[in-house]
Amino acid sequence: MSRFLQIHPEDNVVVCLEPLSQGEKITLSDGREIVALDEIPAGHKIAIKDIGNNENVIKYGYAIGHATEGIKVGRWVHTHDIKTNLEGILDYKYEPDTKDIEKKIAQMGTKKRTFQGFVRENGKVGIRNEVWIIPTVGCVNNIATALAKKANEFVKGSVDEVVAFTHNYGCSQTGDDQEHTRTILADLINHPNAGGVLVLGLGCENSNIDVLKPYIGNVDESRVKFLVSQKSDDEMEEGLELLKEIIDVVSNDKREEVDASKLVIGLKCGGSDGFSGITANPLVGRISDRIVECGGTSILTEVPEMFGAETILMNRCKDEATFDATVSMINGFKDYFTKQGEPIYENPSPGNKAGGITTLEDKSLGCTQKSGDYPVMNVLEYGERTDVKGLNLLCAPGNDLCAATALASAGAQIVLFTTGRGTPFACPVPTMKIASNNTIADKKSNWIDFRAGQILEGKSFEELTDDLFDKILRTASGEKLKSELAGFHDMAIWKRGVTL
Incomplete structure (x- = not known):
């Protein structure tokens, strides 16, 4: 197993897959040796190029902020030397790859899988009774x-x-x-x-x-x-x-064989770490694509954790009307922050930062990978139920319980919840915990349902996508998740107004 990961060829930082002591060396693919000038925790970033003051720090091939001082090769790159580039409400331009969108839409619903579900009188399907x-x-x-x-x-x-x-x-x-x-x-x-x-x-x-x-x-x-x-x-x-x-x-009521096109999957992350954006979230993105290819539906929420990566989603919108709805959702949420007197971009939690996430761009570029590669087909207001197949965006906050409840409210029968630090909660529907690293999977095996950290051990995304999708179908057919076995059930409503 490599000791680091360079996510994109243009990146000027790499992610340490295990702790580096000061003075330890890593060897890049081009043969260069990098000496760690600091103690660098697992999941955190080390500079592989000199980065000048005010110069952008690049991860995932995108800027995740700018350096607040000169950063030498081998330095630990984190909150002490990076600041966000993000600002307030922005103007956006729709710049889609039209041919790719048309190609992807043509692939929706071309695969077939089934599960055992409860068919309701209105045609909706439950995975629990x-x-x-x-x-x-x-x-x-x-x-x-x-x-x-x-x-x-x-x-x-x-x-x-x-x-x-x-x-x-x-x-x-x-x-x-x-x-x-x-x-x-x-x-x-x-x-x-x-x-x-x-x-x-x-x-x-x-x-x-x-x-x-x-x-x-x-x-x-x-x-x-x-x-x-x-x-x-x-x-x-x-x-x-x-x-x-x-x-x-x-x-x-009896279970019966149902086409996977009836599945609605909620996509959520919480307690993210530096591995979330390179293991669990891209794995769930592949699951979102798999569901869409089967004719089903996936729903991505946590609007504040789209900030900084929103243009990636906007340019995947199926048409300009969907793009306009996405812009309205993003800027509307920024306006909500501003009216409450809160800074728009002060989002990564203490746990996120301890795990290696530095700025909101860093967090969002990892978070939005849960959406996969298929076009955005629909944008939902908070409390609105989806009736559109494919990838939906849902307006809800990042708070785990509020966002997961909103996914259930929108029609999700199951929520896929990626985490680097672990959490025991469950929302109104089965909530599958997918660990970004094996350390938390081993430590909290009573919480974790699936180990995406196997990617760091050399397992392929293709193999794990098959494994995880099979587990989802088994869960939809009645197999209980860890939180269900523990008897956990939660819900939370997003409080947005005055209390009398």
Whole structure:
């Protein structure tokens, strides 16, 4: 195994695949010997060319910022000597490779794979047959949790589990903030991974059941039931009876062979490190391409982690209208930052930086690799459900729980979550943790579902893409992930407005 990786021939830095001590040497492909002038951690960058003050630092073939001082060959290149090049709201120009886009669109849906899923009455397909309890407001969270615990004693047949998705909202909200909460809750109530749902209200909240019903639309009344706690003499007794009725119906559902074109895959990363952009994220990008080639759908979110790499996505848009929607999403999110008085480009977290990610460009160029190479076919607002095959972009923040919940809300039946530092959380749908390095995979084997760090040991992307895609199909057919086995289920709504 090599001790470093030069990602692109034009790069003036390489990534250390293992720690380098001061004075240690590495030999480049052109025969040059580089002596480390500093202690350099694994996943971090070392200069392989002299970089002048204000000169761009190049990684992935793109500038990830500029040097704030002269950097000699062999120096550690990180936050102490780089600053972002990024600025505020920008003007963009659509510069697509039209022939490549047309070629890629022609390849969409040309491959065939299948999985065993639950086909719903509306034609959507679930990969789980769970019964969900969705509170309309945080005031009834404890009731929802208690009902789920008790109702799991009555699970039978094909029902996987009864799950309560608690949250803090549904009241004391205004304007778009309240509308987004209603939309997200309605999306989850209609999600195909839920064979049945108990909608649990309090009664006096802004987003009470009567207000929420128009957002939900028509439902199968044997599978979706409503309970207003303030109108019930004993909400626990009544809620449990309703859940038993739902379980009786849902327990008869059967898996059947379904075309992979019915899969909707969410793409997410968190706790990224210097290896994420060279192992896990490009691997997931290949999975996104594989899903699209099978006629399915992938959804990329985390808008702040597109900043600095957004033009790559923009120039892959299928047409100018999609490009305009992408520009609006990017600049709209920058405007959101500005209105909150926050700097637009102060994004990499302490964990990101410790793992070797220096600037937002560095992070974004790695993050957006999860999107693969196929054209951007659609742009979704927060809370909007996709009905467009191929790669979709979704407006949501980088926060792991908010973004992953937004992916589920948009229709994803599973989320692929790449990580270099590990995390135990799960969103409303199965959340597959893909480790960028083997150290975290070994240390947190109870969290990690797949080891992308095998790439650093010499396994090919092609081999691992086949392995990971097979695992996704097994998961879609019922194989449980680590977070599911641990009983973890989370959701979070993106809070964007005033709390009354």
